[in-house]
Amino acid sequence: MTSSFGCSHGNAAERQITGTPTPEDFCIYQEMLAHLEDVVFGHDAQGRFTYVSPALENLLGYSGDEIRNLDFQTVVSPEFLPEALTRTERQSKGEPIPQPWDLQVLNRQGERIWIQIRTRPVYDQQGRLVTVYGVARDIQQKKDLEEMLHKHTEKLESLVAQRTQKLAESEARYRALVDHALTGIVILTDQEIRFANRTFQEITGYAATELSRLGFGDIVHPEDRPRVRAQILGKTLASPPDQYDETRLIRKDGETIWVEVRATAIEDQGQPALLANVANITAKKKAEQARRESEARFRELAELLPETIYEMDLAGRLTFVNANAFSQFGYTKQDFAQGLNGFDMLIHEDRPRARENARRLIRAEETGLNEYTALRKDGTRFAAMLRSSVIIREGQPVGLRGFIIDITERQKAEKALGESEEKYKELVENSSSMILRLDAQGRITFFNEYAQKFFGYSAEEIIGRNCVGTIVPEKDTAGHNLTAMIHDILAHPDNYSTHENENMRRNGERVWVAWTNRPFRNSRGEILEILCIGNDITKRKHLERQLRRAQKMEAIGTLAGGIAHDFNNILSAVMGYTELSLLDVQPGAEIEDNLNEILKASERAKALVGHILEFSRQTEQQRMPLSVTPIVKESLKLLRASLPTTIEIRSHIDADINLIEADPTQILQLMMNLCTNAAHAMRETGGILDVSCTNVAVAADTFLATNLLKAGNYLKLTVRDTGHGMTREVLEKIFDPYFTTKEKEVGTGLGLAVIHGIVESHGGIITAESRSGEGSRFDVYLPAIDGEAVPDSAKTPGLPGGRERILFVDDEQTLVEIGKRMLERLGYAVTALGSSVEALELFRNQPGRFDMVITDMTMPNMTGEDLATKLLAIRPDIPIILCTGYSERITEDKALQMGIKGFVMKPVVLNEIAHKIRAILDPI
Numbered sequence: 001m002t003s004s005f006g007c008s009h010g011n012a013a014e015r016q017i018t019g020t021p022t023p024e025d026f027c028i029y030q031e032m033l034a035h036l037e038d039v040v041f042g043h044d045a046q047g048r049f050t051y052v053s054p055a056l057e058n059l060l061g062y063s064g065d066e067i068r069n070l071d072f073q074t075v076v077s078p079e080f081l082p083e084a085l086t087r088t089e090r091q092s093k094g095e096p097i098p099q100p101w102d103l104q105v106l107n108r109q110g111e112r113i114w115i116q117i118r119t120r121p122v123y124d125q126q127g128r129l130v131t132v133y134g135v136a137r138d139i140q141q142k143k144d145l146e147e148m149l150h151k152h153t154e155k156l157e158s159l160v161a162q163r164t165q166k167l168a169e170s171e172a173r174y175r176a177l178v179d180h181a182l183t184g185i186v187i188l189t190d191q192e193i194r195f196a197n198r199t200f201q202e203i204t205g206y207a208a209t210e211l212s213r214l215g216f217g218d219i220v221h222p223e224d225r226p227r228v229r230a231q232i233l234g235k236t237l238a239s240p241p242d243q244y245d246e247t248r249l250i251r252k253d254g255e256t257i258w259v260e261v262r263a264t265a266i267e268d269q270g271q272p273a274l275l276a277n278v279a280n281i282t283a284k285k286k287a288e289q290a291r292r293e294s295e296a297r298f299r300e301l302a303e304l305l306p307e308t309i310y311e312m313d314l315a316g317r318l319t320f321v322n323a324n325a326f327s328q329f330g331y332t333k334q335d336f337a338q339g340l341n342g343f344d345m346l347i348h349e350d351r352p353r354a355r356e357n358a359r360r361l362i363r364a365e366e367t368g369l370n371e372y373t374a375l376r377k378d379g380t381r382f383a384a385m386l387r388s389s390v391i392i393r394e395g396q397p398v399g400l401r402g403f404i405i406d407i408t409e410r411q412k413a414e415k416a417l418g419e420s421e422e423k424y425k426e427l428v429e430n431s432s433s434m435i436l437r438l439d440a441q442g443r444i445t446f447f448n449e450y451a452q453k454f455f456g457y458s459a460e461e462i463i464g465r466n467c468v469g470t471i472v473p474e475k476d477t478a479g480h481n482l483t484a485m486i487h488d489i490l491a492h493p494d495n496y497s498t499h500e501n502e503n504m505r506r507n508g509e510r511v512w513v514a515w516t517n518r519p520f521r522n523s524r525g526e527i528l529e530i531l532c533i534g535n536d537i538t539k540r541k542h543l544e545r546q547l548r549r550a551q552k553m554e555a556i557g558t559l560a561g562g563i564a565h566d567f568n569n570i571l572s573a574v575m576g577y578t579e580l581s582l583l584d585v586q587p588g589a590e591i592e593d594n595l596n597e598i599l600k601a602s603e604r605a606k607a608l609v610g611h612i613l614e615f616s617r618q619t620e621q622q623r624m625p626l627s628v629t630p631i632v633k634e635s636l637k638l639l640r641a642s643l644p645t646t647i648e649i650r651s652h653i654d655a656d657i658n659l660i661e662a663d664p665t666q667i668l669q670l671m672m673n674l675c676t677n678a679a680h681a682m683r684e685t686g687g688i689l690d691v692s693c694t695n696v697a698v699a700a701d702t703f704l705a706t707n708l709l710k711a712g713n714y715l716k717l718t719v720r721d722t723g724h725g726m727t728r729e730v731l732e733k734i735f736d737p738y739f740t741t742k743e744k745e746v747g748t749g750l751g752l753a754v755i756h757g758i759v760e761s762h763g764g765i766i767t768a769e770s771r772s773g774e775g776s777r778f779d780v781y782l783p784a785i786d787g788e789a790v791p792d793s794a795k796t797p798g799l800p801g802g803r804e805r806i807l808f809v810d811d812e813q814t815l816v817e818i819g820k821r822m823l824e825r826l827g828y829a830v831t832a833l834g835s836s837v838e839a840l841e842l843f844r845n846q847p848g849r850f851d852m853v854i855t856d857m858t859m860p861n862m863t864g865e866d867l868a869t870k871l872l873a874i875r876p877d878i879p880i881i882l883c884t885g886y887s888e889r890i891t892e893d894k895a896l897q898m899g900i901k902g903f904v905m906k907p908v909v910l911n912e913i914a915h916k917i918r919a920i921l922d923p924i
Contacts (some may be wrong), residue, residue, distance in 0.1 A: 039136040047072035061108035077104035091121040092129035114143040184278035205252035221248035258285040308404040330377035434534035456506030476502035493519040512541040568885025568906035576818035579910040635671040646686030653693040658784035674719040681723025690720040713784040726770040801826035804851035808832040811859040836862040857884035
């Protein structure tokens with residue numbers, strides 16, 4: 001079946017059946033085809049092969065003799081055979097067929113291989129099909145990749161198919177095969193490159209026209225040129241064919257690459273030449289270099305490790321050991337060179353188990369860590385831990401590698417650990433933290449003594465029970481689903497390494513615990529148990545709530561104070577004009593009643609502003625030594641007159657009640673507010689309102705002294721009712737400003753917030769207890785003092801006036817007018833200005849013109865404080881009254897220290913300002 005195509009050199013190994021001579025013009029291409037990895041073939045109209053290239057042996061595994069008997073029925077997969085026959089039939093009729101065609105063929109072992117073929121029919125002069133020539137390419141790997149990437153590369157495959165189709169239509173039949181070969185194909189001499197396919201152009205980066213002006217030696221690395229000229233370019237027709245060589249090329253961009261060259265001497269255009277296949281093996285070279293470097297690093301690391309590292313073949317012969325092996329086992333390098341068996345380094349009893357574990361590893365079974373008794377050269381023994389893995393080369397196991405650790409000390413430590421286990425257990429049981437373990441389902445498997453005391457369960461009662469429903473409520477007091485949280489902890493314990501949550505004692509008491517959780521897993525990563533260590537943080541949580549409440553009160557207080565400032569200016573105008581109007585009305589006139597009602601409403605508004613300022617702590621309190629007994633009795637007397645008879649009032653006041661330092665008005669407000677709220681809770685069903693005043697001493701070791709109060713003596717005021725009570729959620733919010741459970745128009749929600757501010761401003765605390773349906777209890781603790789109570793002084797009667805000259809300053813034009821009229825009605829000569837800057841300029845020019853200055857505090861450009869400072873600098877003896885509705889910057893004490901004689905809170909009432917002026921101008 002093997003014969004020559006008639007080339008003059010005759011060195012190509014083609015296979016031809018017909019014996020038809022090949023034209024000289026195709027000789028070079030046939031030489032090239034003989035060395036292509038693609039299969040070039042020809043067959044007649046019946047599907048019998050008339051020619052195949054040598055690559056068919058590599059593709060299908062048939063020998064030369066067996067190839068003679070090949071036809072379609074032998075090599076084409078059955079499902080593709082009908083199509084193969086149809087294509088041949090169509091070509092015999094001169095009909096075009098689609099190119100290329102992917103099909104499966106069968107190799108000698110019957111395995112399916114994907115190939116891609118292109119064919120071209122040859123006809124005789126009568127138009128009859130003589131032969132079909134084609135080229136076949138192994139595309140099995142491509143098909144495998146296409147199958148794997150099919151879903152993700154449809155668009156790319158479409159573009160590739162279009163490009164392939166265009167190339168197929170534009171290239172000549174043989175040139176296309178060569179040009180698109182997987183390797184570079186060149187025809188060259190020592191002086192020139194006569195032909196270079198596209199692959200070679202891509203490998204070198206040069207275009208075909210550029211390569212035609214170069215010799216192969218021009219692109220070879222300078223260091224490799226002598227060897228290339230001798231071994232490749234020096235080939236002759238007498239040289240052995242298909243010799244391989246590796247060399248370096250310099251690409252056009254200057255990059256050095258490694259290539260593998262397979263060259264055959266040929267004649268081209270009647271002259272000696274070389275046909276060379278060139279493959280880019282740069283990646284292979286880099287991989288080999290990386291492998292060598294990796295092996296070198298492995299050897300270096302192995303020599304540095306304190307454990308024995310070994311490799312052995314399948315028979316147990318050691319092929320590598322590191323330096324530690326010699327010191328650990330007592331053998332010499334000469335012993336190793338003469339041959340050592342790894343199994344012989346174990347005691348006789350352990351060798352069968354070690355060999356079985358080796359067989360299991362070769363079968364790809366996991367053996368994990370194994371412990372054996374190792375045997376030194378001198379016969380001494382030591383406990384060893386061994387871990388091995390299979391060495392795979394070219395897909396086959398060739399040996400084992402692993403490490404050996406001397407665990408003699410570890411075994412001693414384990415023994416010592418076992419002996420000390422009872423000591424650690426005792427430490428755990430006596431720990432001041434709760435220590436417990438949960439299994440994967442949340443059941444408690446361990447509960448130390450501290451946890452038993454804290455939660456109220458004995459170990460017998462709690463072990464085996466789920467933590468939910470015992471020490472963890474299904475929901476916390478805020479409604480959060482703790483059951484779902486526990487399930488998440490069991491599934492993802494690493495997300496809860498530190499965690500705080502509400503827990504529950506056996507008696508139902510809710511407590512807060514800070515937990516540290518640590519999972520224990522098996523070798524597969526599955527959670528076996530979770531270790532939980534908890535500490536009681538209930539007191540800390542209570543203090544955090546107190547802090548948050550204080551911060552909220554401070555923030556809202558600042559806002560409330562700002563609102564009060566603007567509202568005071570409005571009230572000043574309303575009350576001022578109303579008072580002036582009353583001075584001009586005839587007694588008994590109908591309008592007098594109307595004006596008095598306006599004044600009463602304004603007084604209520606003034607009181608509301610006072611509440612806001614008390615809440616924001618912007619008012620000056622008139623504190624004095626005070627006994628609360630008269631205030632409590634008076635408030636209960638007032639309440640009795642307004643409450644329905646269904647509410648019974650009970651009271652208990654100690655005979656020798658402690659004195660407190662307080663503002664009587666604020667204490668009355670506190671008492672009335674608490675009692676009114678209690679009565680409101682019983683308005684529908686009736687009940688008992690119980691008020692008591694007692695002396696208490698707070699000891700240093702109590703919860704109150706530790707977390708809320710200083711140790712000492714206190715007055716304790718308690719208000720209890722038997723009303724509907726409050727839920728825990730409502731109880732958490734009762735001291736928040738503007739929070740109320742009352743109906744619209746019944747309450748604003750400001751009362752308890754103001755009371756809370758009053759109590760804290762007096763250095764005390766207020767606590768509340770309540771349960772829905774069980775009534776409520778409020779306890780107020782106020783610091784006790786020594787001394788005697790001071791009675792209230794009576795207000796000075798009358799409306800005094802005078803003839804002095806007063807400079808009145810306010811940036812509100814309405815207040816400028818009302819202030820001027822009020823002071824003039826009192827008999828004073830008034831100069832009223834709306835600008836502090838103008839007032840300063842007027843006073844600077846005429847400092848002796850005025851007997852007193854009355855100025856607002858908050859003004860643009862220059863505040864009343866700054867104006868007063870500048871006026872006193874000009875004339876230190878000038879009396880100044882400072883009026884303000886709200887100010888964080890200045891207080892009455894600070895104003896007096898500056899030299900300001902009077903401090904009046906807005907809204908300014910005629911009677912108050914009249915007495916204030918005379919008190920300053922007529923000092924006693």
